[in-house]
Amino acid sequence: MVNTLVIDNRDTVAVAxxxxxxxxxxxxxxxxxxxxxxxxxxxxxxxxxxxxxxxxEHVIKYGASIGVADRDIQPGEHVHVHNxxxxxxxxx
Numbered sequence: 538m539v540n541t542l543v544i545d546n547r548d549t550v551a552v553a554x555x556x557x558x559x560x561x562x563x564x565x566x567x568x569x570x571x572x573x574x575x576x577x578x579x580x581x582x583x584x585x586x587x588x589x590x591x592x593x594e595h596v597i598k599y600g601a602s603i604g605v606a607d608r609d610i611q612p613g614e615h616v617h618v619h620n621x622x623x624x625x626x627x628x629x
Contacts (some may be wrong), residue, residue: 541565541585545600550584550616552598557585563613576613584616596621 541551543565551565556578563573563585571587579585584598590610595602604623610616 539564539566543567543587545597547597547600549586549588549590549594549597550603551587553579553581553583553585556581563587573612575615576611577615579615586610586612586614586616588612590616595624 540555540557540561541553541563543551546567551563557563557575559575559577561575561579563575573585573587575585584596589612590596590606592606592608594606596604596606596610596616602624604621604625607620607622610620614620
């Protein structure tokens with residue numbers, strides 16, 4: 538069963554289509570053999586990391602940057618305001 542949404546093959550996060558408990562295998566269309574398991578609960582509509590994201594790297598959702606990682610994020614971790622800094626509207 539597909540339980541997350543990935544729009545673009547550059548995405549580093551997927552969006553949970555249902556509440557996911559810790560230890561749930563992440564499933565989405567066109568996974569290309571990836572195996573990701575949630576490390577913590579991921580609420581419906583929230584993001585789960587698909588790959589390691591290093592502190593300072595852009596987080597990609599739907600093919601676009603949604604911010605920068607505040608710390609290293611491991612595959613399967615919840616990605617939200619506790620580890621993601623928005624750069625929208627920030628001075629360059």
